Every structure is written in C-alpha cells, then in structure tokens.
Amino acid sequence: MACARRLVTRYLFVVTAVAAVFEAGVAAAQGAPLAPEYAAPALMDSRLVVWVAAQLHLDFAAFVLAVPMFALVIEFFGWRMAKHDAAAATRYDWLAHEMARLLPAAYSLTAITGALLGFILFSAYPRFMGYLTNTFGPTFVVYPLFFVAETLCLYFWYYAWDRLQGDRKWAHLVLGLFLNIFGTIVMFIADAWATFMMTPTGVDHQGALVSLYDAVWNPGWMPLNIHRLIANITFGALLCAAYAAYRFLSARTENERALYDWMGYTGNLIALFTMLFLPFAGYYFGFELFAFSATYGVTLMGGVLSWLFIIQAIVIAILFIGAAYYAWLGLLRIPGSEPQRRWIPAFNVILILGFMVWATPHTMAASIEESTGQFHPLLGALGLMAPKMIAVTLVLVVLYVSYLLYRRAGKVLTVPWARTGTIVEWGLVGLTAFAITALGVYGYFAPADVRIATSIWQIVVLIAGIVVTFVLDLLLLRGSRTVAEVRWGSMPRRGQYVLVTLAFVIVWLMGLMGYARSGARLNWHVFGIVQDTSASAGLPTLGEAAIMVTLITVVFFALLAIAFAISAMAERGAPPRLAPGTREPAATSEGVRT
Amino acid sequence: MNADTQSRNRFSVPLPVGALLVVVLVFVMLKLIRPVIPQSVILLYMGFVVLGVVIHLTLDDDRIRRFWNFFVRAGDEGPVLRAQRWALLAVLPLVAGWWAYDAVRPRYTPPVEIFQRHPTVGEEVLGRIQVPEWAANPAKWRAEDIAEGKKLYAANCAVCHGEKLDGNGPAAAGFRYPIRPADFRDVGTIAQLTMRYVYWRMTTGGIQNQFNSPMPRWVASADGPQVSTLHSYDFTPEEGWKVIIYLYRATGYEPRKEELRDYKSH
Numbered sequence: 001m002a003c004a005r006r007l008v009t010r011y012l013f014v015v016t017a018v019a020a021v022f023e024a025g026v027a028a029a030q031g032a033p034l035a036p037e038y039a040a041p042a043l044m045d046s047r048l049v050v051w052v053a054a055q056l057h058l059d060f061a062a063f064v065l066a067v068p069m070f071a072l073v074i075e076f077f078g079w080r081m082a083k084h085d086a087a088a089a090t091r092y093d094w095l096a097h098e099m100a101r102l103l104p105a106a107y108s109l110t111a112i113t114g115a116l117l118g119f120i121l122f123s124a125y126p127r128f129m130g131y132l133t134n135t136f137g138p139t140f141v142v143y144p145l146f147f148v149a150e151t152l153c154l155y156f157w158y159y160a161w162d163r164l165q166g167d168r169k170w171a172h173l174v175l176g177l178f179l180n181i182f183g184t185i186v187m188f189i190a191d192a193w194a195t196f197m198m199t200p201t202g203v204d205h206q207g208a209l210v211s212l213y214d215a216v217w218n219p220g221w222m223p224l225n226i227h228r229l230i231a232n233i234t235f236g237a238l239l240c241a242a243y244a245a246y247r248f249l250s251a252r253t254e255n256e257r258a259l260y261d262w263m264g265y266t267g268n269l270i271a272l273f274t275m276l277f278l279p280f281a282g283y284y285f286g287f288e289l290f291a292f293s294a295t296y297g298v299t300l301m302g303g304v305l306s307w308l309f310i311i312q313a314i315v316i317a318i319l320f321i322g323a324a325y326y327a328w329l330g331l332l333r334i335p336g337s338e339p340q341r342r343w344i345p346a347f348n349v350i351l352i353l354g355f356m357v358w359a360t361p362h363t364m365a366a367s368i369e370e371s372t373g374q375f376h377p378l379l380g381a382l383g384l385m386a387p388k389m390i391a392v393t394l395v396l397v398v399l400y401v402s403y404l405l406y407r408r409a410g411k412v413l414t415v416p417w418a419r420t421g422t423i424v425e426w427g428l429v430g431l432t433a434f435a436i437t438a439l440g441v442y443g444y445f446a447p448a449d450v451r452i453a454t455s456i457w458q459i460v461v462l463i464a465g466i467v468v469t470f471v472l473d474l475l476l477l478r479g480s481r482t483v484a485e486v487r488w489g490s491m492p493r494r495g496q497y498v499l500v501t502l503a504f505v506i507v508w509l510m511g512l513m514g515y516a517r518s519g520a521r522l523n524w525h526v527f528g529i530v531q532d533t534s535a536s537a538g539l540p541t542l543g544e545a546a547i548m549v550t551l552i553t554v555v556f557f558a559l560l561a562i563a564f565a566i567s568a569m570a571e572r573g574a575p576p577r578l579a580p581g582t583r584e585p586a587a588t589s590e591g592v593r594t
Numbered sequence: 595m596n597a598d599t600q601s602r603n604r605f606s607v608p609l610p611v612g613a614l615l616v617v618v619l620v621f622v623m624l625k626l627i628r629p630v631i632p633q634s635v636i637l638l639y640m641g642f643v644v645l646g647v648v649i650h651l652t653l654d655d656d657r658i659r660r661f662w663n664f665f666v667r668a669g670d671e672g673p674v675l676r677a678q679r680w681a682l683l684a685v686l687p688l689v690a691g692w693w694a695y696d697a698v699r700p701r702y703t704p705p706v707e708i709f710q711r712h713p714t715v716g717e718e719v720l721g722r723i724q725v726p727e728w729a730a731n732p733a734k735w736r737a738e739d740i741a742e743g744k745k746l747y748a749a750n751c752a753v754c755h756g757e758k759l760d761g762n763g764p765a766a767a768g769f770r771y772p773i774r775p776a777d778f779r780d781v782g783t784i785a786q787l788t789m790r791y792v793y794w795r796m797t798t799g800g801i802q803n804q805f806n807s808p809m810p811r812w813v814a815s816a817d818g819p820q821v822s823t824l825h826s827y828d829f830t831p832e833e834g835w836k837v838i839i840y841l842y843r844a845t846g847y848e849p850r851k852e853e854l855r856d857y858k859s860h
Contacts, residue, residue: 219857290854291853291855292853292855292857293853294787294788294850294852295720295791297786297850298714298787298791302710302712302786303710304710304714306710306711307708314638317642318645321649328649332654341654345650345653348649348650349646352642352643352646355642356642356643359638361635361638363711364632364635365632365634365707365708366634366706366772367704367706368704368771370630370633371771371773376629376631377629378627379631379635448781522716523718524717527717528717528721531718542708
C-alpha cells in the first residue's frame with residue numbers, strides 16, 4: 001500500500017506538471033496575438049510531429065477512457081453476484097481488476113503524450129493556438145480541472161480496489177462512476193476543439209467569436225463524441241484481449257492460463273459487440289460533415305481521401321475474419337464439440353466470399369492495359385451498395401450462428417420438443433438469410449430510394465431473426481444437460497496470436513481514420529476560416545500516410561509493451577483459483593486478496 | 595483408427611494439395627474473366643482466399659498435423675501420394691520464382707495510377723467563385739438561358755459527354771484511361787456536386803493543369819474575356835453558367851447545396 005501511495009503522489013505530480021505546461025502555453029498564446037505564425041520547434045515538418053504526438057495521445061486516451069467503462073460494468077456484475085455466488089463474484093472482480101491493470105501506466109503515457117502534443121502545438125503554431133485559446137477561453141480553464149478530477153478518481157479507484165471491498169464496495173463503484181463521468185467530460189471538451197476545427201459555427205466569417213455555446217456544440221461535436229465513445233470501447237477491449245493473450249502465453253500455471261483465456265474471450269466479445277454499432281456512428285458523423293460543406297463530400301467520397309475508405313473496408317474485413325477465426329478456435333475448448341465444428345469450413349467459405357464482395361472497390365486502381373474506361377461489368381456490379389449489403393448481413397448471420405453453435409456445444413437438450421425446436425430454429429435462421437438475400441437482389445434492380453429502404457429492411461430482418469431465434473435458443477437450452485465443460489485455458493496458442501494481431505489492426509485502423517478525419521480539412525486549421533499557410537500545409541501521398549500510420553502504430557505498441565511489462569510485474573497476490581468446469585471459469589474465494 | 599490412416603484409406607486429396615488447388619483454381623478463374631480484372635483487385639481477392647485457406651488448415655490441431663505429415667514419408671504410402679508430394683514440392687518454388695520474375699521483368703506500361711473521381715480543390719479556390727444571381731436559384735432559371743446552354747453544350751461538350759448526357763458521345767470511346775467522360779445522369783457526378791465545383795471543373799480542366807483528367811478547360815480568353823466564340827475553348831463566365839444550368843435541368847438533378855443546414859453564425 002505504501003508503494004501505491006508513492007505512485008499516487010508521483011502521478012499527481014505528473015498531472016500538475018502537465019497542467020502547468022498547458023496553462024503556461026495558453027497564457028503565452030493569449031498574450032501574443034502577433035507571435036510568429038509558424039515555427040519548427042522539432043526542426044522538422046511540424047505537421048508530421050503534431051500528427052505523431054496527437055495520434056499517440058489519442059490512442060492512449062481512448063484506452064484510458066474506454067477501459068474504466070467496461071471494467072466498471074464487469075465489477076458491478078460481480079458485486080451483484082456476491083450474494084448468491086461468491087465464487088463468480090470473485091472471478092468477475094478479478095476480471096475487472098485485470099482489465100484495469102494497464103490503466104496506471106497507460107494513464108501516465110496519456111498525460112505525457114498529451115503534454116508533448118500541447119507543447120508542440122503551442123510552439124509550432126503559436127498564432128493559431130492563440131486564436132483557439134481566445135475563442136475557447138473558458139473551456140481551456142475547465143479542461144485541466146476535469147482532467148485532474150479524472151486523475152484523482154482513476155488512481156483512487158485503481159489503488160483502493162482491495163481496500164474498498166465487501167461493505168464498502170459501493171463506494172468503489174461510485175468512484176468508478178465518477179471516473180467515467182469526468183473522463184467523458186474531458187473527452188467531450190477536447191472533441192469540441194477538434195470538431196470546431198472541422199465544422200466551425202458560433203463565429204463570424206472573420207473567425208471572431210459570436211457564441212461560445214455554438215462553437216462548442218458545433219455540427220460535428222455530438223457525432224464525434226458518440227463515434228469516439230463506441231470506438232474507444234472496441235479499441236480498449238481489443239487491447240485488453242491482447243494483454244490477456246500476452247499473459248496467457250507467458251502463464252506458468254494452468255489456473256492462470258484458464259483465467260487469461262477467459263479474459264481474452266471476454267475482451268474479444270465486447271469488441272465485436274461494440275464494433276457492430278460503429279458503422280452507424282460513422283455514417284452519422286460523415287453525414288453531418290457532408291451537410292456542413294460539400295467540399296467534405298467531394299474530398300472524402302470522391303477525392304484525395306476516398307481511397308482511405310477502400311483500405312478501411314479491407315481492414316474491417318480482416319478484423320471480422322480474425323474475430324470469427326478466434327471464435328471458431330474457441331470451440332476447441334469444449335470437448336465433444338465435433339458436431340458443431342463440422343459447420344465451420346462452410347462458414348469460412350461464406351465469410352471469405354462475403355468479404356471479397358464487401359471489399360470490392362467501386363473505382364479501381366488499374367493499369368492502362370487493364371482499363372476499359374468504364375465500370376467493369378462484373379466488379380462494377382459487385383462494387384455497388386446492394387451486393388455489399390447482402391454480403392455483410394450474411395456475414396453477420398454466419399457470425400451469429402457460430403455463436404449459437406458455441407452455446408450448444410457440449411450440451412444435451414432435455415426439453416421434449418428438442419428436435420422440432422432445433423429444426424424450427426435452423427429453419428428460421430435459414431429464412432433470415434434467404435430474406436436478406438432476396439431483399440438485396442430486389443433492391444439491386446430497384447431505383448435508388450427503394451434501394452436505401454431495402455437495406456434498412458435487411459437490417460430489420462436480421463435483428464428480428466436474431467431476436468426470435470435467440471429467444472427460441474434460450475428456451476431450447478433450458479434444463480439442458482452439460483456433458484462437456486468448457487475447458488478454459490485449452491485454447492490453442494495461435495488463438496492468442498490472433499488477439500494480438502487484432503489489437504494491432506485496430507490501432508492501425510484508428511490511425512488511418514484519424515488521418516482521414518483530420519486530413520479532410522485539407523489546408524485549413526479551422527475549415528474555411530483560418531487557413532494553414534505554412535509550407536507543410538499539403539496532404540501526404542497515400543503511401544506516405546500509410547507509412548506514418550504504421551510508424552505511429554509501432555511506436556504505440558512499443559510504449560504499450562512497456563506498460564504490459566510494468567503491469568505484469570506489479571502482481572498482487574495469487575489469482576482466484578479455478579475449478580475446471582462451468583461456462584466461465586469458476587473460482588473459489590480463497591487466496592484472492594492479500 | 596487415427597486420422598492419417600483414415601484419410602489414406604478413403605480416396606481423398608491430401609490437405610496441402612487441396613489447399614494449393616483451391617488457391618490456383620480461384621486465381622485461374624479470376625484471370626479468365628473478361629474484360630480483365632485489374633491486378634490490384636486480383637491481389638486483394640487472393641489475399642482473402644489465402645487467408646481463408648490458412649484458417650481452414652488451422653481450424654484444429656489434427657488438420658495442422660495432417661498438413662505437415664503430408665511432407666513426411668510414411669512406410670506404407672502409395673505411389674500416388676508420393677507423386678503428389680514431389681509435385682507440390684516442385685511447384686511451390688516454381689510459383690515463387692515466377693512471381694519474383696514477374697515483379698521485376700521490364701514493362702512498357704506506365705505505373706498504375708489511383709484515379710480520383712473528383713479532384714480535390716481547396717476551399718480558398720472555390721471560395722473565389724461566385725454564382726451569379728440569375729443562376730443561383732434553380733426555381734428562377736430562365737428558359738432562354740437553358741436553351742442557350744443547350745446550344746453551347748451541343749457545340750462543346752456533346753462530342754464527349756453525348757447528346758443525351760450519358761457520357762457516350764462520338765469521341766467518348768477514345769478515352770480509355772484513366773476514365774471515360776462522365777455520365778451526367780449517374781448519381782455519382784453532378785448530382786452530388788455544387789455549382790461552384792462544376793464551374794471549377796469546367797474552367798480549370800485537367801490536361802492543362804496538374805489534375806489527372808483528360809478533359810480540356812473552357813475559360814474566358816485573356817484578350818477578350820467577354821467575347822463569345824461558340825466553337826472554341828473560350829467561354830465567358832456567363833456562358834459557363836448557362837451550360838451548367840442546362841446540365842442540371844436536362845438531367846433533372848438539383849445542384850448540391852453548399853450547406854444542407856442552417857448553421858448559426860457562420
């Protein structure tokens with residue numbers, strides 16, 4: 001505990017130092033409206049330096065914001081279970097704490113990269129930052145306050161974990177809640193600056209502030225807030241899964257391996273679930289951008305940045321394929337799951353074909369020999385919205401069915417109508433898939449407005465199919481006999497490497513789309529109002545951008561590896577013991593706390 | 595009975611051979627499609643196929659074992675199996691070698707270009723373009739302006755973009771690379787562009803500028819900005835706007851508005 005307290009003071013010091021740099025920068029910038037416009041403090045292209053610092057900061061910040069969200073939910077579940085199932089409660093509490101374990105290290109890295117970013121911004125773009133601080137004056141004062149509040153909550157939440165157990169658990173949960181609230185506020189404030197630069201409102205054409213409220217609540221603000229909240233969780237959960245994989249691979253006991261297997265599984269599940277909402281959040285954000293300025297539409301959809309979205313489609317496909325592969329490998333944990341595993345090769349084919357259609361570009365990179373000048377009759381058709389919608393929705397059906405099979409593995413149904421029920425269940429799943437395809441084919445030949453309606457109906461059918469069959473599945477499994485238990489820890493090692501890969505891919509994807517968001521402003525600090533007149537105002541080529549994004553990802557993982565190592569070192573007593581069996585690893589409460 | 599002997603007793607293709615066959619088959623099929631599929635897309639597809647094959651081969655430990663065991667000689671194996679093994683071991687390096695050769699052999703085609711449908715233009719450039727009052731509001735477009743625009747279109751644009759605005763003018767087939775003249779009826783062109791952007795496209799063009807477009811530009815000539823010459827590349831600004839309103843009227847699209855919402859104080 002003494003060690004923990006020392007850590008707390010150290011981190012508080014970091015925070016105050018960061019806040020001081022920040023405030024000094026603000027003060028300097030405010031006092032110097034006629035500062036030189038640009039400087040190159042790092043003796044190189046400032047835009048590149050800012051890019052690296054900003055993206056690294058965002059990566060860590062995303063992690064630090066997201067993990068407390070699901071860790072708190074898991075902790076809460078554990079707390080609710082404490083009355084009737086102490087072992088499960090211990091297990092959940094352990095899981096929540098494991099997820100939170102990377103936080104202290106990640107938080108200091110967030111603060112350090114943030115300070116670096118602030119420092120570079122204020123020294124490389126003094127005049128522009130002066131403008132921004134003048135415009136957003138009050139928010140620049142509140143921001144550090146909330147930041148400090150978040151820091152306090154975080155360290156107390158993390159380090160008081162073991163003290164605030166039992167009767168005082170509620171206090172711990174409340175602390176976690178405040179942590180999340182403050183964290184969200186901090187992000188919302190920073191989002192206001194970032195989105196003001198993209199979709200400025202609340203200022204006149206010369207950029208003079210008219211209404212701070214409108215400047216904060218600009219058209220891009222809420223969409224970005226929502227998009228980031230969701231994406232952060234996907235991101236954080238996948239990083240936690242990667243951490244679990246690392247611990248799994250380096251585990252020395254069966255027990256540890258089982259627990260980290262379970263943790264990786266949970267992380268992946270959280271990530272997959274939240275990932276399903278991301279396209280909608282993305283569309284919402286994109287729509288607001290297009291509504292704000294036609295130039296965004298041209299730049300992002302048909303212009304320089306349009307290729308990023310083709311790359312994005314490929315990367316998303318890889319994410320989903322990896323997650324599906326991990327889920328299929330998960331069946332190996334259940335002895336006697338052969339009947340379920342039989343289906344996997346067929347699913348694999350559907351998944352791959354589906355994603356081939358999904359990633360088919362509408363405009364292609366063709367050489368002069370290959371170019372017909374027109375849309376390719378086959379590829380042009382596949383590149384359209386309707387076939388892609390069929391492809392993704394069918395892929396989602398396959399993923400869902402994989403999950404159903406996982407639930408069924410190792411169980412014997414005991415309800416009298418088991419046979420009929422199973423036939424009806426699979427029949428309904430098949431019908432859902434058929435209806436989705438039929439709607440899509442119909443939509444393909446229909447005019448544009450009908451096509452959009454059919455794609456909405458496809459989603460409705462998918463959701464309805466899932467809800468109905470899932471309820472049926474619940475009923476079917478009632479009272480079922482378990483003949484084979486999930487053997488946590490028996491996941492093949494390659495499954496763990498998949499988790500690590502997924503983490504790498506999501507970090508890379510976040511870097512890529514971060515570039516798309518920021519690059520869409522082209523040569524403007526504040527779109528349409530404050531122009532970037534520096535020498536480095538242009539956009540890099542696609543290849544250069546990809547190299548930058550990769551570089552940032554590698555640096556991020558290097559820093560993260562340090563965080564992993566530190567966190568693994570700070571072992572806190574024996575993990576809960578596992579009795580093999582049950583759907584989640586079981587634990588007894590002995591030997592958990594020190 | 596273990597899986598090895600089982601698969602040996604049945605008539606079946608060993609895993610590695612099957613995997614290679616799938617990859618090769620898909621590749622050949624993609625190559626046979628006409629008109630040709632660009633190499634970049636084939637590469638993308640093959641990436642997915644290989645990924646799927648790897649997943650298939652590693653779904654459980656037994657498959658992995660069967661995969662490797664294929665390369666190990668067993669006492670009781672038949673000549674067919676042995677032939678397959680040697681064939682595979684011979685084919686793989688050959689494929690790799692050909693691939694390497696193909697990547698470095700001299701070519702005469704220019705490198706693949708990534709084409710942008712709508713070249714990106716800075717807000718500060720577009721900001722200098724003013725839509726004249728009479729052209730700004732579709733409800734107030736005058737019939738005579740549109741008729742005038744139609745004449746100008748027929749004289750200047752139809753060779754490429756076609757009388758019916760479908761991108762199929764007599765000269766259109768000459769444009770193979772990077773792209774043919776735009777089909778204005780498609781939702782992907784003027785329907786999603788603002789008038790200022792279309793004007794910029796028309797007056798800035800491509801050939802004469804750095805934009806990768808084969809379209810020439812129509813712009814007021816320096817020595818006589820207001821002189822109308824129906825059959826030259828000189829449009830007065832007024833003529834330019836007339837052609838543009840004709841494009842929209844004839845296709846039935848409305849120009850994309852600059853902002854779709856009313857934003858406070860901006």
